[in-house]
Amino acid sequence: MGQEYSDFISRINQMIGIDLSLYKEAQMKRRITSLRDKRGFDNFISYHLALKKDQILLDEFIDRLTINVSEFYRNPKRWEVLQNKVLPYLIHHNNELTIWSAACSTGEEPYSLAIMLKEKYPNLQANILATDIDKGALNKAKQGIYKEQSLKDLPKLYKNKYFTRKNGLCYLDQQIKNMVNFKSHNLLADRYPQNVDLIICRNVLIYFTDEAKQEIYTRFSNSLIQNGILFVGSTEQIFSPDQYNLSVFDTFFYEKN
Numbered sequence: 001m002g003q004e005y006s007d008f009i010s011r012i013n014q015m016i017g018i019d020l021s022l023y024k025e026a027q028m029k030r031r032i033t034s035l036r037d038k039r040g041f042d043n044f045i046s047y048h049l050a051l052k053k054d055q056i057l058l059d060e061f062i063d064r065l066t067i068n069v070s071e072f073y074r075n076p077k078r079w080e081v082l083q084n085k086v087l088p089y090l091i092h093h094n095n096e097l098t099i100w101s102a103a104c105s106t107g108e109e110p111y112s113l114a115i116m117l118k119e120k121y122p123n124l125q126a127n128i129l130a131t132d133i134d135k136g137a138l139n140k141a142k143q144g145i146y147k148e149q150s151l152k153d154l155p156k157l158y159k160n161k162y163f164t165r166k167n168g169l170c171y172l173d174q175q176i177k178n179m180v181n182f183k184s185h186n187l188l189a190d191r192y193p194q195n196v197d198l199i200i201c202r203n204v205l206i207y208f209t210d211e212a213k214q215e216i217y218t219r220f221s222n223s224l225i226q227n228g229i230l231f232v233g234s235t236e237q238i239f240s241p242d243q244y245n246l247s248v249f250d251t252f253f254y255e256k257n
Helices: 003-016 025-038 044-053 055-065 076-093 108-120 135-143 156-162 210-223
Strands: 096-101 125-132 145-147 163-166 169-172 180-184 196-201 224-232 246-250 253-256
Touching: 003 044, 025 055, 044 055, 055 135, 076 108, 076 196, 076 224, 076 246, 076 253, 096 108, 108 125, 108 156, 108 180, 108 196, 125 135, 135 180, 156 163, 196 210, 210 224
Parallel strands: 096 125, 096 196, 125 180, 196 224
Antiparallel strands: 145 169, 163 169, 224 253, 246 253
């Protein structure tokens, strides 16, 4: 790691509490350098000074650190497993569920879950917490306004029932929005919720170093109740789940032992 970049990420950590050394260096450095150059700075020292003075520049920088790619019912087969196998299993153990959508981006994931619960388990008491480090993404999530492309995997019945189309955009029904509580959270620094029945964290950990991943999986496991379930992305298979007191429940689902 170059000294200038190393000093830069150290200063960023002091300034906003995000430790970029825990992200894969090549990907993160490339992403930041591209943004820095685009804004007309030719070194990290001048870019850091500008970030300290300009909130708009800083908000853009934080937005670039996070990967806001999400869709409703992304990988639909996994959502079928969640609906038909995971949720019945959890409900068998508890008729009130605490669910955490971690690194929820612009809200497609927790809202997908809210729609599923409303349709399939209307009598279930469920507390859905959705968190992300990116306040801009959280603000978009709270608005519940999406492009048609984000809904491509959502069953047509749900699209028509829970969205209103206007000027080429899809507006989510208020009753679904009310089911989700959004909150700012840094997976690498903040305290984790406790006694959680289901954690959904998908397509995020691939950007972290192995050491950071191990720390996050350990903390996820500690967050889950006994027999709670962790749902990860299709590129994030956990190869030694037992070291986190987890075991395979289904493909990309892990149960707390």
